[in-house]
Amino acid sequence: MAAPDRGFPETEFATRTARAQALMAQTGLAGLLLMTEAEVRYFSGFHTLFWQSPTRPWFLFVPADGKPIAIIPEIGAELMRATWIEDIRTWSAPAPKDDGISLLSDLLLPLASGGETIGVLKGHETALRMPLGDYERLMQGLSGLQVADATALIRSLRMVKSEAEIEKLAHICSIGSRSFARVPDFAHEGQPLEDLFRAFRREALAQGADDVPYLVGGADQGGYHDVISPPSRRPLARGDILMLDTGANWDGYFCDFDRNFAIGAADSASRRAYDVLWRATEAGIAAARPGTTCRQLFQAMQSVIAELDDQGGDVGRLGHGLGMQLTEWPSHAAFDDTEIVENMVLTLEPSLSYGDGRIMVHEENIVVRRTGAQLLSARAAPDLPII
Amino acid sequence: MAAPDRGFPETEFATRTARAQALMAQTGLAGLLLMTEAEVRYFSGFHTLFWQSPTRPWFLFVPADGKPIAIIPEIGAELMRATWIEDIRTWSAPAPKDDGISLLSDLLLPLASGGETIGVLKGHETALRMPLGDYERLMQGLSGLQVADATALIRSLRMVKSEAEIEKLAHICSIGSRSFARVPDFAHEGQPLEDLFRAFRREALAQGADDVPYLVGGADQGGYHDVISPPSRRPLARGDILMLDTGANWDGYFCDFDRNFAIGAADSASRRAYDVLWRATEAGIAAARPGTTCRQLFQAMQSVIAELDDQGGDVGRLGHGLGMQLTEWPSHAAFDDTEIVENMVLTLEPSLSYGDGRIMVHEENIVVRRTGAQLLSARAAPDLPII
Structure with missing residues (x-):
């Protein structure tokens, strides 16, 4: 039996992103901050077994409109450039003192100043795939930013397959x-x-x-x-x-x-x-x-x-x-x-x-x-x- | 070439636990709350591929003295009973409204009342393997409990192999x-x-x-x-x-x-x-x-x-x-x-x-x-x- 094609056409990711953005508009979210393998892959196509190494965090930000933004270790830049993602911001990881946190802050500060709300996965069957200490520090530096649980939104998309x-x-x-x-x-x-x-x-x-x-x-x-x-x-x-x-x-x-x-x-x-x-x-x-x-x-x-x-x-x-x-x-x-x-x-x-x-x-x-x-x-x- | 024995003798886990407790005493920790595969296995011997399912959280609490306490989904009870752990508290998971949180609260409330400090992995190369929302709710219900980053402690143990x-x-x-x-x-x-x-x-x-x-x-x-x-x-x-x-x-x-x-x-x-x-x-x-x-x-x-x-x-x-x-x-x-x-x-x-x-x-x-x-x-x- 012949195997299907590997990967997906770009339209697959564009459709997923547009659907997420429509739901974000309904619920007043200015962005989604994602960091788990399935979610990063779902919106970007970034596919690697390297997630098995717990050392480095990986982030994908889905803005209210436009393509997602990748904030990732430099070791993944070449592979991410092969996806439909264009805005790829990298750092030389591991860097225990600043594993992507400055880059995330730069991205999120304007939203924090505007008192906007972003979605993070906080609900059933999810985990925080970054050091909890880094998450707490990041959020302390973003006063004004509201964080909502985006589990229901992501769940409603991912449950139905193309x-x-x-x-x-x-x-x-x-x-x-x-x-x-x-x-x-x-x-x-x-x-x-x-x-x-x-x-x-x-x-x-x-x-x-x-x-x-x-x-x-x-x-x-x-x-x-x-x-x-x-x-x-x-x-x-x-x-x-x-x-x-x-x-x-x-x-x-x-x-x-x-x-x-x-x-x-x-x-x-x-x-x-x-x-x-x-x-x-x-x-x-x-x-x-x-x-x-x-x-x-x-x-x-x-x-x-x-x-x-x-x-x-x-x-x-x-x-x-x-x-x-x-x-x-x-x-x-x-x-x-x-x-x-x-x-x-x-x-x-x-x-x-x-x-x-x-x-x-x-x-x-x-x-x-x-x-x-x-x-x-x-x-x-x-x-x-x-x- | 003959393979070594599978598993470890109980002394291995007793030694690991005693070493952790000696370090906890030095740093004033009344317990360690662990929830990642490697840490739960390190102190208990609980070994299963079931961690690949993101649905259920698993917890192991290392007290100041005595054996660790397992707080786990009922589906893992039989396997946990085969380890050296004796105090095994289970719930029928998944249960989105209370995935182990009441059991954790019961365990930790006395420590919270006493203003004690527990260790949680919050540092480099760690993740929070439970829903962030559940973690936040758990901690809100445990006022008085101090949470310290136990990464250095766990790291110092796990880096050196037996x-x-x-x-x-x-x-x-x-x-x-x-x-x-x-x-x-x-x-x-x-x-x-x-x-x-x-x-x-x-x-x-x-x-x-x-x-x-x-x-x-x-x-x-x-x-x-x-x-x-x-x-x-x-x-x-x-x-x-x-x-x-x-x-x-x-x-x-x-x-x-x-x-x-x-x-x-x-x-x-x-x-x-x-x-x-x-x-x-x-x-x-x-x-x-x-x-x-x-x-x-x-x-x-x-x-x-x-x-x-x-x-x-x-x-x-x-x-x-x-x-x-x-x-x-x-x-x-x-x-x-x-x-x-x-x-x-x-x-x-x-x-x-x-x-x-x-x-x-x-x-x-x-x-x-x-x-x-x-x-x-x-x-x-x-x-x-x-x-």
Whole structure:
């Protein structure tokens, strides 16, 4: 299968920026000060793994009109010049005494003098990716500047994907599906779980993933107990229930789904749990239409899960948004009344507890179209597969 | 080569905690509130890739005496119970209205009433990994509580590695060295750079890496121009200078070094640049002894680089600490007067600009012993290798 083009045409970034600026005008924001990888990339196209180094902060300022302004370490200037951004202000970082703070002050002082309000991400699922001390010092020097939480604004934009984004997401989901389909070929009794993890990563790369940054799972007799562990050296044994959950990516977009397998033979409790989760997912697929709320989607899945477990496990939600990050807004949970709209890309992730502290998870990735959910992952088998 | 044991004995965490508490006593801190992956893992052993999901905050509180206290989402309870931590307080996350904040308040209110001071990471190379709005609300509810920057304290502990940490770092550096040694076997003219990146990742996994989360590089005629880019589809061509820089990891510890290759033939300017950087690294290896400062180490390398480039490139420093993160304190830079001590693990990373905007980087990983630097990476060839 041919891969889509890498990157985006400039119109993608221009559209995103114009939409943000329209919302900023409605809410009276004179600018957005962004510093997290996904947000900087969303508005600029600046794409690098260098964010894994915590040393240097990176900033993008979206003004009320015009292109965003980059305030970044000099080491990123060449890459930023390859994007649509024109105003690129750099400093030689790291510089602990002034890591971009003077440059930010110069930019923001006129807004502070005018008593303007800027937006910063302060809400759910966000973090401050700069030293807190630097942030406090910056703001102390900008008296008059008002800071509002821009989480709702950014969330409303990023939750709905463009066709170009959906194409990338479909591509990586297809790579993930092909990789899971090969698991029975390379997983076997006696194989230490850490070796299976390596084999899965190698397979996903061979299938065309750029990387497999997220891979967790578990295996244990009659069911696993934990869904976020790194792999152990314990060898797979007959009677194990094995789960692999992967976030592979391509061109900066993630798939995020899991698959369950029984090794040699499946116990009846695990087969029952699998069946309940498979049907809960079906209920989720049927419910995931424009106009449904995330709470309703949660309830549609939870009503099936309740056949076996009325707690819905301890994972806190039954799926979430998917895109440039492994997990994004919204949450399929009782607390989230977000209305589902066309072109949201979502995970459906029902889970349950059963037996003596065992847990099972099941997950698919979908894009919501006008007429309903369209699967991006190849639907899991209706019965627990046996290797 | 046999891999070391995974994880650490409990004494490792007890020692780290006791050292932190001794420093806290000296500086009058009643506790440390930590929330970043490396710090939570450093004091607890809690190790999961789940941190890649930005949705949930995680907290670890190191009190003035006794074991640390975990305040974490319920989804992590099972894994945290497998560590030495006993006091584990959980909530069903995500919960946007109260993501751990009540639990933190309950813990910190007695300290606030007593006008005590706690430490939070606010300094260089740190971030606030919780919503800024939640942090502000938490602190507003804790009037009387003083917050000090604990960066210097944490930095002084994490910069110096234990023998068990050094063993893990030596293991992953050895895996990285064997992977680079195989590059001439799978890199070839006509190969798109993104395919080479995939082949390198697969090789490093085959050599025993858990993952290769960081892989950047470049290739261009007579030299590359950028050292933080993701791979392009441009095929390798005769006359290219190719650089691959990897952060592979094993059991949560990183290697971080790069290698340069010429495709088919090497131009004389690139050979000269390589020779200068190789000798700058030799100067760094000779200088990296207990008692030297990072500034002196920087100058030792810079004095050789100056033969060709008196700016030292735009990368801001010539190496850094290495451990649980791809880049850690200290920085080999003119601003950093940290004294090098025994059992620091460091990168030596001289770089220079040459020709028309070309850049070259060169990197080794070392552990500083009483008698001087010991290489963890297999030393690069003294002449630019030709594939």
